[in-house]
Amino acid sequence: MSDVSFMEKLLDGVEVEWKPLGEITLRTSNIKWRDATRNYRYIDLTSVGIETKKIIETSEITPDSAPSRAQKLVEKDDVIFATTRPTQMRYCLIDEEYDGEVASTGYCVLRAKKEEVLPKWILHLISSSEFKAYLEENQSGSAYPAISDAKVKEFRVPIPCPDNPKKSLEIQAEIVRILDAFYAMTAELTAELNLRKKQYNYYRDKLLSFEEGEVEWKVLGEIAEYSQTRISCTELDGSNYVGVESLLQNRAGKIDSIRTPDSGNLTQYSNGDILIGNIRPYLKKIWQADRIGGTNGDVLVVHPTDAIVNPRYLYQVLADDKFFEYNMLHAKGAKMPRGNKAKIMEYLVPIPSASNREKSLAEQERIVTILDKFDALTNSLSEGLPREIELRQKQYEYYRDLLLSFPKPDKEVA
Structure with missing residues (x-):
């Protein structure tokens, strides 16, 4: 079945309504540190990996040590998006591990109205090239460009079959299932690449460490x-x-x-x-x-x-x-x-072996041969894992843009 006929069958002539993110998300709340009785894990702007779209590290904060930006309470299935340097596309889905923790005010928290929209529907939509173009048009500042939460929530997203929430969620779920499969392939390769980079750093350290006198x-x-x-x-x-x-x-x-x-x-x-x-x-x-x-x-x-x-x-x-x-x-x-x-x-x-030029160059060449193999695997854009990741990413982006390309009304509502 062709991509077009698949989309036609899936949508089956249903209407699509474009709604601002603010209309399909719930209001969120900030923590009241004076009432806090426990420590929290803090999701700051460097906690979310740009490549992995996952939380890679957090710090533990207490009510007394919390930085001023540690304010936003997050829940499982929230989508958080970094509004500082927004075109870096730093965002992720909050999983169960970080349910109830605290995020920086540098994130816009998008909490889906689950009776209307799936959290991952929002997640895939904000990864789109259309959303990135919107960010470029609406961010302000040169040295440290940023976009407000309110402006993020003005971005319009498609809601298929809006008058039939059950069918709408079924359509969303099927598209999300397909996109998740492509995304998972990229994520798996990225995890493998990160492991290889650690190995590369380990062997570089080992090979460039010498005993005294050598x-x-x-x-x-x-x-x-x-x-x-x-x-x-x-x-x-x-x-x-x-x-x-x-x-x-x-x-x-x-x-x-x-x-x-x-x-x-x-x-x-x-x-x-x-x-x-x-x-x-x-x-x-x-x-x-x-x-x-x-x-x-x-x-x-x-x-x-x-x-x-x-x-x-x-x-x-x-x-x-x-x-x-x-x-x-x-x-x-x-x-x-x-x-x-x-x-x-x-x-x-x-x-x-600096006193013996021939021996020294032979040892340098041995070290280079080993490290270059890791270098090609971890850094080469024409071979190895980076090339494979690039291909999988392009495949994901192709299907994402195809499956999320719903018809827009002739005249956008202001």
């Missing part, structure tokens, strides 16, 4: 330098210009840039150079170049200069958590910390 520690500035070569903006396009925004977080490489500069003092990078995002070092933005291109002052270009070090080995050293922790320790600025260029060049790099 290694010589060299200051980064002894074996590398910052690129001083300039490049013209006319030589750059989306594939070889790297701005800090096109470097991916958590060592995941880069994507093509959506813009290229038409002027400015631009630094050239070459094949084998290591590019490090110099704004907010805790984001762990790093990529080893496989081409010639250019970047601006927000990205540091580390160029290996000593033949004793394998450039790929140096990348693995600088991609280690220890380097990013060091970088943050010496970073300048509070709201928007930047790496300290001078201090970065003082970072100590372990060189195994």
Whole structure:
């Protein structure tokens, strides 16, 4: 059966009414800390994983230690959506584990009127590209864009067969069942990827830990330098210009840039150079170049200069958590910390068997071979789990947009 005929049979000519989220959700309440008699788990803005759409960690708070933003009581089946930097799409469904706990005022709490709409109906609808476009149009602020709860609740969603709640919920349930199946495949692969990343970090730590006497520690500035070569903006396009925004977080490489500069003092990078995002070092933005291109002052270009070090080995050293922790320790600025260029060049790099160049390079190559296999599996956008996740995600998005694309009235009600 084709997708279109399936939809036609499922809907069978029923009417669809578009309602604001505020009309199909219940009012929620805030906690009264003066009356609280127990500790609570606090769901703050970093508690919900952007990729997993699940609560990944919480802190325990007491009535005396609760931060001012810890206000919103949540219940099982609530959908919470982060209204700060909303286009990051940080949201999740509250499960039984967090029933009765407290969320930040940075979340809009959407509690479904279950006689009209399924909680997961809301969940899938706010994941849609249409909702994201709505957020982009209605958020305010530049450095810290946000959207109000009231504006979120003005977003209109389709309610099939509104005059027959039983049939409406049956239609919603069938569509949710299909979308959940696609979503589950993506979630399972994402969980597997997170496990592989932990393994990668474990082996990187293990392979880059040496016994005393097996290694010589060299200051980064002894074996590398910052690129001083300039490049013209006319030589750059989306594939070889790297701005800090096109470097991916958590060592995941880069994507093509959506813009290229038409002027400015631009630094050239070459094949084998290591590019490090110099704004907010805790984001762990790093990529080893496989081409010639250019970047601006927000990205540091580390160029290996000593033949004793394998450039790929140096990348693995600088991609280690220890380097990013060091970088943050010496970073300048509070709201928007930047790496300290001078201090970065003082970072100590372990060189195994440094007195025997041939032996040293062989050991570096062995380490690189092992870590590169993990790197391809966990970070490659053209192979491994990231590629599979991307395909499953696109499949989910295709069916989500198809199954939730109900006809709209000719004239939207203001």
